[in-house]
Amino acid sequence: MRKILIYSLSFIILIFIIPAICTTSKKNIQETSINEQSITDNNNQEQIQPAEYNYEKYKTIKLLHKETGQIEELNIDEYLYGVVSGEMPASYEEEALKAQAVVARTYTIYQAINNPTKHENADICDNYACCQAWISKDERFSKWNAEEAESNWNKIVNAVNSTSGKIITYNGSPINAFFHANSGGITESSLNIWGKIDYPYLKSVETAGEEGYTQYASEVTYTKEELLSKIKEKYNECIIDYTQENCIQILEYTTSGRIKTIKFGNVTIAGTEARTLLGLKSTNFTFTINNDSITFSVIGYGHGVGMSQTGADALAKTGSNFEEIIKHFYTDVEIIEVNSL
Numbered sequence: 001m002r003k004i005l006i007y008s009l010s011f012i013i014l015i016f017i018i019p020a021i022c023t024t025s026k027k028n029i030q031e032t033s034i035n036e037q038s039i040t041d042n043n044n045q046e047q048i049q050p051a052e053y054n055y056e057k058y059k060t061i062k063l064l065h066k067e068t069g070q071i072e073e074l075n076i077d078e079y080l081y082g083v084v085s086g087e088m089p090a091s092y093e094e095e096a097l098k099a100q101a102v103v104a105r106t107y108t109i110y111q112a113i114n115n116p117t118k119h120e121n122a123d124i125c126d127n128y129a130c131c132q133a134w135i136s137k138d139e140r141f142s143k144w145n146a147e148e149a150e151s152n153w154n155k156i157v158n159a160v161n162s163t164s165g166k167i168i169t170y171n172g173s174p175i176n177a178f179f180h181a182n183s184g185g186i187t188e189s190s191l192n193i194w195g196k197i198d199y200p201y202l203k204s205v206e207t208a209g210e211e212g213y214t215q216y217a218s219e220v221t222y223t224k225e226e227l228l229s230k231i232k233e234k235y236n237e238c239i240i241d242y243t244q245e246n247c248i249q250i251l252e253y254t255t256s257g258r259i260k261t262i263k264f265g266n267v268t269i270a271g272t273e274a275r276t277l278l279g280l281k282s283t284n285f286t287f288t289i290n291n292d293s294i295t296f297s298v299i300g301y302g303h304g305v306g307m308s309q310t311g312a313d314a315l316a317k318t319g320s321n322f323e324e325i326i327k328h329f330y331t332d333v334e335i336i337e338v339n340s341l
């Protein structure tokens, strides 16, 4: 009996635990939008029970300044003033800013709990492509018009303070609160973007009113030569015979209408990779082949997962409050008061 137990344990360690330790948790996604966080996550969240959290611990956040390497200790809400003002225009509706504050607070705590080794001795960094954007008050003021700086700042401070201690949970645990700039009218499920990661609260949802924002539509044009060399940066074997009708071909769409796989000549790549290689704002694009060039017409801005910031603003304009906005973008979640942080 004891032998069987030992064998079973060894089997489990060999088959499940060792590969899990060896597998790198870093997803190879390069983000190009200022309003997106990077995808680094050790995916342990669902295993931790709420009772194990000590939210008091996250009253103070250790922020790594990526450029200088300095670590600054900040009260979480003070830290969030710099995040919200770095991630969302102050001109957005107050309820959208509140939603952003709760999303950013949740994201911060999620990262601090689930990704503690990402930055040595720090909970999070100030780089938008690594964690989430953060800007100091002085720097923020220098970029605003002097006459509106004070009221902009007060609006952001109010969005953070009036939602203090509130975070988003699913099944009692903080969610991995992804957000992006513009969904193009429909968000994407995490499964379609990051393969195996299927967060139950990151489902595809539709939002009206996003077409009115500058982030909604964009275009990129490359000469045929330029396009080939872009693909060759990663796939040196790529050959595109532009005389062939289907020399560039979309092979598969995700359920939200974004490109899942696309073929350039003899090379088939994921839509997310095409986006990165070609510097497109999203994977929701069409293309036109002209005489000497190819034009990509892109809808939306960002990976499309979680809260759309322009969508949040559009919803706020039609009367939704921050809780309704959050529950629109994150499926079956709760907003809870963790403590008086």
Ligand SMILES: [Zn+2]
Binding pocket: 119, 124, 125, 126, 127, 130, 131, 132
């Ligand atoms: Zn970081």
